[in-house]
Amino acid sequence: MKTNRHLHLDRRQLLASAGGAIAITATPLKAFAAQEDLERARTDLFGNRVIQDGRVTLKLPPIAENGFSVPLDISVDSPMTPDDYVQRVAILSPRNPLPLIGVFHLSPHAGLARVSTRIRMSGTQEIEAVAEMNDGSLWAGRMETVVTLAACVVL
Amino acid sequence: MASIRLAVPDTARPDEVIEIKALIQHDMESGFRRGSRGEVIPRDIITRFECRYAGNTVFAADFQPAIAANPILTFYLRATVSGPIAFEWTDQNGNQWSDQASIEVT
C-alpha cells in the first residue's frame, strides 16, 4: 500500500513536469492566430489610420488544393505616377500562425500596381490586402479561399 | 547555389510597362513544421527581395514564413533605358543570391 501511494505520487509529479515541458515547447507555436494579433499587425504597419474598402482587387482560387502553395494576385487601381502611386501592399491572414504574410514595396518606376506570388494558408480563410498610397491613404480588398485536405495525409 | 529563373523581355519601347518574373529555389522553412521525432524544424526563410533598375529600387518585397516554398514573384516595371536589371534575394541570416538580366529599350 505504502509502495503504491509512493508510485502514484511519482506518476503525478512525472505527469506535472511532462505537462509543463509540453506547455513550454508548445507555447511559441500557435496553430491559429487570435483575432487581436491581426489587429496588432495592422496597427504595427499603419497605426490607427482608417482603412477604406476599395481600389484593391485580391484574387485567390475559390478552392485551393493544398494550403502549402496558393496563387495570389493583387491589383490596385492607381495611375502609378510620381504624384499618385501605391507605396506598399501588406497581405494579412486572420488564421495563419502569423497574421502578416508579406509586404510588397512599389514605386512610380513600377508602372503598374500589380503583384502575383504564391502563399501558404493554414486552412480556409479570408485573406486581406491593404494598400498604402503615397498620400498615406489606406485601401483594402479581401477574398476567401477554401483549403482542402489531401486524401492520404502522411504528415 | 540556388537555382534561379528570370523572365524578362529582351526589348521594350521607351515608357512601356513590362512584366517581370523571378523564381528562386528555396525551402522557405516556416519554423512551424515538426520533424519525425516531434522536434521543431527551425525557421530558415528568405526575408527580402529587391529589383533594381536604372539606379532605382523598382520593386521590393518583405517575405514572412507564409510565402510559399520556391518563391515566385510577378511584378511590373516601366522601361526607360537600356541596361541591366538586378535581382537580389537575402535570407534571415544575411546570405544573398543574385542574378541579372539585360533589357534593350529602343
Place this chain on the structure above:
Amino acid sequence: MIRVASVAVCLGLIGCQPGTNALAPAELPGSEIRSGYTFLTPDTQALQDDAFGNPGLLWVDRGADLFQSVAESETACAACHTDGLSGVAATYPKTDPQSGLLLNLEGRINQCRTEHQGLTPLAYESEALLALTAYIANQSHGQPSQVEITGPAVAAYEKGRDYFLTRRGQFNLSCQQCHTENWGKQLRGDTISQGHGNGFPAYRLEWQSLGSLQRRLRDCDTGVRAEPLPFGDETYIALELYLSARSQGLELESPAVRR
C-alpha cells in the same frame, strides 16, 4: 431445390462470360486511361503547364548544368551522350544487359557514375540525383511510356503486379482498390487518381519540393499505414515497371505538379 437454384443463379451472375476468369482483378480499359494531371484543379494544371513557373523546372535547370559538367569527374554525362537522351526515360525501368538487374532511372544514373565517370553513387532525394533524374525525364516529355515486360523483365513485371494487387497496412488496402477500382471517387477533399506515376519525378505541393517516384510509393505505403520499403528497393523498382506498363503508353509529363 430452391436454395440450390438461387446459388446457381448467383454464380451465374458473377461468372458473367464463358471463358473468362470471373475472379481476375479488373484492369483499366485503354480508353479510360487518364493522367494524374486530369485530376488537378485548373490552377494546379496551369502551374504544371507554366513553362517558366513550374517549380520542377528549377531542378531540370540544375540537372542540365550537371549533365554538362561534373566538377569531380573528368567525364561529364554530355561527353558520352552527345546527342542528349530524348526518349530514354520512356523506356525505364529497364533490364541492364550486363548485370541482369532491373534498373530505374536513378539506378541507371548511378551505374553510369560508378562505371563510366569514376564517381560515387548519389543518394535518393539528394539535390543532384533529383536534378539529373528531372533533366533526363524531362527529355522524354510528351513521349509515351514504352517499357519492355517480356524476356528478362517478366519476373519483375509479375512481382510489381503482385505488389499492386496485395492488400497491406493497417487500412488493409491494395493499390488496386483505390487506383483501379475506385479512381474518380472522393477521399476527403481529394479525387482519387489512377496512380500512374507518369509525371515523376514530380513537384508535389505536399512536399513543397520535387521528389522521386520512389518517394511517392513510400508515401503511398505510409498512407495505408504500411511499413514503407527502403529507397531503391527492388520491389519498388519492379512496381515502377508494372505501373509504367499499366499506363498503356501514357505520355510522360515530368516535371509534373501533383498534390
